[in-house]
Amino acid sequence: MTVLKALKKMFGKAEGEQPSPVSQPATPIAPPTPDASRTAPAVPPRPAAEAANAPVEASTPPRNQDKPRRPRASKPVDTWTLDDFKVEPAEGKTRFHDFKLAPSLMHAIHDLGFPYCTPIQAQVLGHTLKGQDAIGRAQTGTGKTAAFLISIISQLLQTPPPRERYMGEPRALIIAPTRELVVQIAKDAADLTKYTGLNVMQFVGGMDFDKQLKLLESRYCDILVATPGRLLDFNQRGEVHLDMVEVMVLDEADRMLDMGFIPQVRQIIRQTPPKSERQTLLFSATFTEDVMNLAKQWTTDPAIVEIEPENVASETVEQHVYAVAGSDKYKLLYNLIAQNDWTRVMVFANRKDEVRRIEEKLTRDGISAAQMSGDVPQHKRIKVLEGFREGQIRVLVATDVAGRGIHVDAISHVINFTLPEDPDDYVHRIGRTGRAGTSGTSISFAGEDDAYALPGIEALVGRKIACEMPPDSLLKPVPRKH
Numbered sequence: 323m324t325v326l327k328a329l330k331k332m333f334g335k336a337e338g339e340q341p342s343p344v345s346q347p348a349t350p351i352a353p354p355t356p357d358a359s360r361t362a363p364a365v366p367p368r369p370a371a372e373a374a375n376a377p378v379e380a381s382t383p384p385r386n387q388d389k390p391r392r393p394r395a396s397k398p399v400d401t402w403t404l405d406d407f408k409v410e411p412a413e414g415k416t417r418f419h420d421f422k423l424a425p426s427l428m429h430a431i432h433d434l435g436f437p438y439c440t441p442i443q444a445q446v447l448g449h450t451l452k453g454q455d456a457i458g459r460a461q462t463g464t465g466k467t468a469a470f471l472i473s474i475i476s477q478l479l480q481t482p483p484p485r486e487r488y489m490g491e492p493r494a495l496i497i498a499p500t501r502e503l504v505v506q507i508a509k510d511a512a513d514l515t516k517y518t519g520l521n522v523m524q525f526v527g528g529m530d531f532d533k534q535l536k537l538l539e540s541r542y543c544d545i546l547v548a549t550p551g552r553l554l555d556f557n558q559r560g561e562v563h564l565d566m567v568e569v570m571v572l573d574e575a576d577r578m579l580d581m582g583f584i585p586q587v588r589q590i591i592r593q594t595p596p597k598s599e600r601q602t603l604l605f606s607a608t609f610t611e612d613v614m615n616l617a618k619q620w621t622t623d624p625a626i627v628e629i630e631p632e633n634v635a636s637e638t639v640e641q642h643v644y645a646v647a648g649s650d651k652y653k654l655l656y657n658l659i660a661q662n663d664w665t666r667v668m669v670f671a672n673r674k675d676e677v678r679r680i681e682e683k684l685t686r687d688g689i690s691a692a693q694m695s696g697d698v699p700q701h702k703r704i705k706v707l708e709g710f711r712e713g714q715i716r717v718l719v720a721t722d723v724a725g726r727g728i729h730v731d732a733i734s735h736v737i738n739f740t741l742p743e744d745p746d747d748y749v750h751r752i753g754r755t756g757r758a759g760t761s762g763t764s765i766s767f768a769g770e771d772d773a774y775a776l777p778g779i780e781a782l783v784g785r786k787i788a789c790e791m792p793p794d795s796l797l798k799p800v801p802r803k804h
């Protein structure tokens with residue numbers, strides 16, 4: 323009896339439980355399709371001959387079979403109805419009502435105060451809710467995150483999860499290049515799923531591995547948001563299996579290329595179902611040749627949606643450029659913030675050492691500031707962001723990589739201490755302000771070392787940005803604190 327119990331424990335079966343086919347992971351069950359225009363079409367299985375001849379791209383890590391299956395969490399009761407969310411049709415605008423989304427999802431959208439879709443949401447959802455792959459070009463602040471989250475949630479609500487399912491088998495996977503962006507996407511996903519019963523998890527480096535593992539073992543994972551490196555850690559240890567992924571999203575593909583993450587992303591994608599059996603959405607701020615080659619490899623007949631960057635950069639953000647010597651840049655920065663009593667400002671610099679020096683000088687001179695760069699550990703980043711959101715920190719100094727995923731409301735000013743070498747980074751920087759239709763101001767310092775970048779920026783945003791000399795009052799010496 324002791325040997326029998328040990329064998330049952332090894333294969334994850336309690337006494338009296340019927341054996342289950344662990345080696346053949348169950349595939350998602352196709353939902354009933356009352357409205358063919360909006361439901362994701364069932365993907366036909368590959369023929370046996372094709373499957374037999376398909377190349378083996380990578381070995382799947384061994385599944386942890388001693389982990390018990392748990393009963394699915396019951397869906398919360400939602401007495402809210404669409405009558406509580408009335409939005410009148412408006413010319414030139416698309417309502418979320420026009421897509422016949424699930425009431426539980428519409429309830430969350432109502433709570434967030436989004437009656438009409440942004441342009442990229444309207445265009446993307448028109449394709450993805452029918453099950454089509456999509457490639458989207460859009461800058462930050464356009465609403466692209468909500469576009470792919472709404473598509474994911476709709477798919478998961480329409481398709482019941484398989485009855486036989488292990489922990490650590492996400493049904494939707496979102497890969498993003500930075501920890502801040504993962505945290506923000508996961509937060510948005512939690513807001514949109516709060517009435518659906520779907521579980522959202524996030525895996526990022528720099529945070530306690532065991533805590534993330536404990537969360538993974540406590541409940542099913544429906545939507546997983548992760549950076550490539552940490553996701554591979556879990557996958558290679560056999561804690562996460564990607565063979566049930568129905569929808570995969572690659573966000574900021576251009577940034578993942580720049581940061582050298584594509585080999586890791588390839589490893590991850592090899593663990594998911596073939597592209598003909600999953601829906602793939604790819605978003606990028608730019609459509610370079612490299613990005614389009616990746617899209618061709620990983621998507622099937624995708625819809626291409628493009629939102630012009632000038633629509634983001636020029637309409638809601640007032641842009642200024644000051645011609646200033648490099649030795650005067652800090653004086654100009656200090657006086658702008660101190661004399662105008664600005665309370666929520668983001669300052670961008672190109673290098674981590676510049677970020678550190680600026681933050682140290684502001685702190686020394688009596689302005690509460692914090693830095694955000696790759697050198698700052700994750701637990702401190704989260705604490706810094708909370709302090710910035712709550713107004714305890716007036717100035718956040720960041721590099722482009724660290725600042726890409728920061729979404730903080732009511733940032734009044736963005737200051738480019740140094741102009742970025744890549745014009746696309748300029749658009750991402752100033753997109754931190756003027757969000758969701760509100761107005762904002764960006765001020766760039768053009769010195770002898772970086773003024774050459776200005777023509778490329780003007781070409782991208784489609785307008786001339788007047789270059790002016792700062793008034794003498796903004797260049798007076800910084801008073802030293804004793």
